[in-house]
Amino acid sequence: FFFRIFYLVQDRRSTMCSYANEMPLDDLNKAREIRVLSVKRPHMRGFWFATVGFFVAFVGWFAFAPLMPTVKKQLGLTKPQIGLANTCAVMATILARVIIGPMCDKLGPRRCMSFVLLATSIPVALGAVVQDSTGLIIDRLFVGLAGATFVPCQFWTMALFSGNVVGTANAMAGGWGNLGGGFVQAFMPLIFLIIKACGATDNAAWRIALQVPAVFFLILGTTMYLFSDDCPEGKWANRIEVATGEKPSMGSIFKTAILNRNTWVLVILYGCCFGIELFVNNAAVMFLFNGFKKDDCNPKTDENECRVLTQATAGLIASLFGLMNLFARAIGGYLSDKYAKTAGMAGRIRVLMITIAGTGGMMVIFSQMRLLPLAIIMLVTFSAFVQSAEGATFGVVPFVDAANKGVVSGLVGAGGNAGAVIWSTTYNAIGNSGSADVEQDRLGLMVIGFIVLGSSLLCLILSIHGSTIFKAKDASTSQDPVTVEETRQEPPRLGFNKEATIEEA
Helix, strand or coil: CHHHHHHHHHHCCCCCCCCCCCCCECCCCCECCCCCCCCCCCHHHHHHHHHHHHHHHHHHHCCCHHHHHHHHHHHCCCHHHHHHHHHHHHHHHHHHHHHHHHHHHHHCHHHHHHHHHHHHHHHHHHHHHCCCHHHHHHHHHHHHHHHHHHHHHHHHHHHHECCCCHHHHHHHHHHHHHHHHHHHHHHHHHHHHHHHHCCCCHHHHHHHHCHHHHHHHHHHHHHHHHHCCCECCECHHHCCCCCCCCCCCHHHHHHHHHCCHHHHHHHHHHHCCHHHHHHHHHHHHHHHHHHCECCCCCCCCCHHHHECCCHHHHHHHHHHHHHHHHCHHHHHHHHHHHHHHHHCHHHHHHHHHHHHHHHHHHHHHHHCCCCHHHHHHHHHHHHHHHHHHHHHHHHHHHHCCHHHHHHHHHHHHHHHHHHHHHHHHHHHHHCCCCCCCHHHHHHHHHHHHHHHHHHHHHHHHCCECCECCCCCCCCCCCCCHHHHHHHHHCCCCCCCCCCCCCCCC
């Protein structure tokens, strides 16, 4: 019966899609503007499923982190064990993102994101049966696969929106999706407290709470598959493909992307922004929980009484970091598009360099904050630069290789997770692993901040279609020269009928 329903819904998917109210399109049927108040197919329906899909994935991906003070106590975990579990949660995503990039090129973003959500709902739910550090590490390793949803999220918006707004569309979808990283910091402790209020013990409450994101995964993965479209033409098989002659093999596609210097520079730079965000999402609650103590209190007598923050309040403050995605990542994409209109690709690269440098600088300053109010202000400022840098990075990514956007997006996205692994390892090593000395943790943050600051200089060696940070290929035009170059690689529109419609499911 259910297979029959799936078949009928897919059978009703037209080969062409259009709006009831006309959407301004380019010659490739991609939207030239973003209508955030619309959910019409195909462009805005796809935009919102990409955004919400990544948001929900983030909630499940980091559901453990804000509950870690309770989980640590109930399972008897040590600091190194928690650090390893956090590292595994982002390490698994590295390979997953590399693999899912070419899968998006072949199968389309809708099916790829739907599959990841449905598959990872299982380990998210099974987190409830974890009994020791080994079980926690294994479970977080498999839950980490949910982070691969970032690639179809960005791929989806690149398939739906034109070059003049693609940076903004990528940033909005990715940023509002990343918002789940902030939301979960406040949401999971709230669910935990509600379940406790219903009579559950601490040990039962955190286990039951993990079922909430698992249900979200199942609902969204199913509705996404049934009620959205891969591209302006509906099914991925009906898309307008890039004119590249004979189709290259997957091996040659990877080879082209890997041999492109720009790909590797962006991989590193994304590790210096999204990698920082993932690292902070895992570490923020414990850092805030342990990092601020009352002046007139001896922690040797009662450590909990000396803490300024509880698990709930530490989670609430940590959520501010992720909640900046509400607008900050979109600002990075918007600025990338804005300065591309006057300076071409050079404008995009300059925005990227400034935001990466700001990320490193603000992290150094935040690490040295001893007063909680000032720490909160710097945490928010630090976050704004991090998210803006992410948006600016994916303002550049669509123009690196127009024919293989999925592979490039997958590699760059994997770079974010690789960065998170490196930062977590660095932080744990400098923090002397099992040590409770918060000053060592502050030193770890400062060292990472200086590394990120120095990495911003890599923008100086970016060269995309002849454009560098110093000179655009054609700065005289108001249109991004790379957008023009990309359009020239695409074939003319084939048989597109603006009157064609699709039945709303």
